[in-house]
Amino acid sequence: xxxxxxxxxxxWLLGIWALTRVILLLFVFKVYVFPGPDVTSxxxxxxxxxxxxxxxxxxxxxxxxxxxxxxxxxxxxSPALVxxxxxxxxxxxxxxxxxxxxxLLLLYAGLRPGRTLRGVWVWVAGVPLLxxxxxxxxxxxxxxxxxxxxxxxxxxxxxxxxxxxxxxxxKVWPALLLLAARGRAAWGWAALTAGVLSAVFALxxxxxxxxxxxxxxxxxxxxxxxxxxxxxxxxYGWDGEVLLNYGSVEFLGPxxxxxxxxALVLTGLSFGWLLLWRLRAxxxxxxxxxxxxxxxxxxxxxxxxxxxxxxxxxxxxxAAVCLCFRDSRMKLPVALVLAASFVTVLEFPLWFSHVVxxxxxxxxxxxxxxxxxxxxxxxxxxxxxxxxxxxxxxxPVPAQxxxxxxxxxxx
Numbered sequence: 509x510x511x512x513x514x515x516x517x518x519x520w521l522l523g524i525w526a527l528t529r530v531i532l533l534l535f536v537f538k539v540y541v542f543p544g545p546d547v548t549s550x551x552x553x554x555x556x557x558x559x560x561x562x563x564x565x566x567x568x569x570x571x572x573x574x575x576x577x578x579x580x581x582x583x584x585x586s587p588a589l590v591x592x593x594x595x596x597x598x599x600x601x602x603x604x605x606x607x608x609x610x611x612l613l614l615l616y617a618g619l620r621p622g623r624t625l626r627g628v629w630v631w632v633a634g635v636p637l638l639x640x641x642x643x644x645x646x647x648x649x650x651x652x653x654x655x656x657x658x659x660x661x662x663x664x665x666x667x668x669x670x671x672x673x674x675x676x677x678x679k680v681w682p683a684l685l686l687l688a689a690r691g692r693a694a695w696g697w698a699a700l701t702a703g704v705l706s707a708v709f710a711l712x713x714x715x716x717x718x719x720x721x722x723x724x725x726x727x728x729x730x731x732x733x734x735x736x737x738x739x740x741x742x743x744y745g746w747d748g749e750v751l752l753n754y755g756s757v758e759f760l761g762p763x764x765x766x767x768x769x770x771a772l773v774l775t776g777l778s779f780g781w782l783l784l785w786r787l788r789a790x791x792x793x794x795x796x797x798x799x800x801x802x803x804x805x806x807x808x809x810x811x812x813x814x815x816x817x818x819x820x821x822x823x824x825x826x827a828a829v830c831l832c833f834r835d836s837r838m839k840l841p842v843a844l845v846l847a848a849s850f851v852t853v854l855e856f857p858l859w860f861s862h863v864v865x866x867x868x869x870x871x872x873x874x875x876x877x878x879x880x881x882x883x884x885x886x887x888x889x890x891x892x893x894x895x896x897x898x899x900x901x902x903x904p905v906p907a908q909x910x911x912x913x914x915x916x917x918x919x
Contacts, residue, residue, distance in 0.1 A: 514625075521615075521628055524632055525611055525632045528632070533604060533643070535639070536600045542639060544856070544858045544860055545857045545860055546857075547640050547641045548596060551595070551599050551644050554755070558571070558584050559584050559588075562584055567718060572755070573754065574718070575754070576678075577719060578677060578710075580677075581713070583649050583650075589602070603645075607642070607652075610825060611632070614631055614828055614829070615628055616659075624834050626831040630824065634824035634827070634828070637850045637853060638818075638849050639857070647819070650679045650822070651824075653671055653678065653682065654675050655828070656671055658685055659832070665690070665693040665694040666696075667697075668694045668797075669696065669698035669699075669701065672698050673697070673699070673702040673705070674701055674705070676698075676702065684808065688792060688796050688797045689797065728768050729758050730864060731863065732812060733882070734771045734813065735759060735767075738759045739866045739874060746762070771812065772813070781889070782807065785892065790896065790897060793895070796896055798830045799830055799838055799892050801829075802827060802829075802842075802888060806823065806881065809822070809823060810881045815878070815881075817852050820848065820852050824846070824849060827841075827842040827845050827846075837891040837892075838888055841885075841888035845880075845881070848880035851877040855870065
C-alpha cells in the first residue's frame with residue numbers, strides 16, 4: 509500500500525514538474541509571450557554584455573550594474589559550455605538543468621527514511637508561481653548549490669562548508685547556510701574555499717571585488733519594504749521620481765537616503781537577533797540547519813533595500829529543504845512564502861507598470877506581497893526560537909510552613 513502510494517505521488521510530482529517546466533521554457537523561448545516587461549532581456553542584453561567582457565579576462569569594471577561576487581563570472585560564462593546554442597538559449601537550458609538538479613536532490617532526500625516528499629512539492633509548485641523570471645536569472649543556479657549544501661550538511665559538514673562558501677562567492681546570501689553549522693569542520697572548509705577562490709579571482713582577473721563599491725551605492729528599489737513609504741508619499745505630493753538606477757528601478761529624491769539607511773539598520777538588527785539565537789540555541793535538531801537558513805534568508809530578503817522577484821527563488825529552495833524534514837516547524841511560513849511568490853509574479857512582470865506608477869493596484873500588490881514576507885519572517889523566527897531554546901524552568905514554589913501556636917487553656 510505504502511509503496512503504491514509513493515509511486516503514485518512520484519508520478520504526479522514528475523508529471524506536474526515536467527508540464528510546468530515546459531510552459532516556462534515556452535515563455536522564455538518566446539513561443540508564447542508572457543504579459544508585462546520582457547524578463548529575458550537581462551540575459552540577452554546584460555548577461556551577454558558581461559559575457560563578452562569576462563571573456564577578455566577582466567570584470568566589467570565600468571558597469572555599475574555588476575554587483576556580484578567574483579564567482580558570478582562562472583555563471584555568466586557557463587553558456588559557453590552549450591556552444592552549439594546562442595547565448596540566451598544556452599542560458600535558459602542551463603537554468604532548466606539547475607531546476608532539474610534541485611528536483612533530483614530533493615527527491616533523493618525526501619525518499620530517505622524519516623523524510624517526506626513535501627519539500628519536493630514545494631519546489632515543484634513554487635518555481636512556476638514565480639513565472640519565467642526564474643529561468644531568466646542565474647539565481648536558480650545559486651539555489652541549486654544552496655540546496656545541495658543544506659542536504660549534505662547534517663552528515664557531511666565539510667561539504668556544507670565548501671558549497672556554502674562557493675555559493676557565497678556566487679551571490680553572498682548562501683553564507684547564511686552556516687548559521688546553525690555545528691563543529692569547526694564546516695566553518696574551516698568554508699574559510700578555506702572562500703580564501704582560495706578569492707585569491708584565484710584576485711590574481712587572475714582585475715576588479716574581482718569592485719562589486720562592493722557598486723553595491724554600497726544602491727538606493728531603495730520600488731519593490732522593497734522601504735519603498736512602500738514612497739509609494740504612499742507619492743499620493744500626497746512627494747517630490748521624487750522613479751528611475752532606472754544601478755540596474756534596478758529605484759526611488760530617487762528627498763528622504764530616500766534615510767529610508768535606505770533604515771533598511772540597513774533593520775538588516776543589522778536582524779543579524780543581531782540571529783547571533784543572539786545562535787548563542788542561546790541548545791536543542792539543535794537535524795532540521796534546524798535548514799530552518800535557521802530559511803529564517804536568515806527571510807530576514808535578509810525582507811529588510812533589504814532591494815526585493816527583486818528572483819530573490820523568492822532562494823526562499824522557495826530553502827523552504828523546500830525545510831519541509832523534507834517531518835519535524836520542521838516551518839509549514840505555515842513556507843505556505844506564506846508560496847503565497848508571496850504568486851503575488852510576486854502579479855507585481856512583476858504582469859502589472860509592473862502599476863507598481864512603477866504607484867497606483868492603487870500596484871501599491872495593493874506590494875503591501876500584500878511584502879506583508880506576507882514580513883508575517884512569514886516573524887512566524888518563522890518565532891518557531892525557530894521556540895524549537896531550539898528551552899524555556900527557563902519555573903521558579904520552585906516555596907513550601908508552605910505551618911506554625912503551631914501553642915495556646916494555653918485557662919486552668
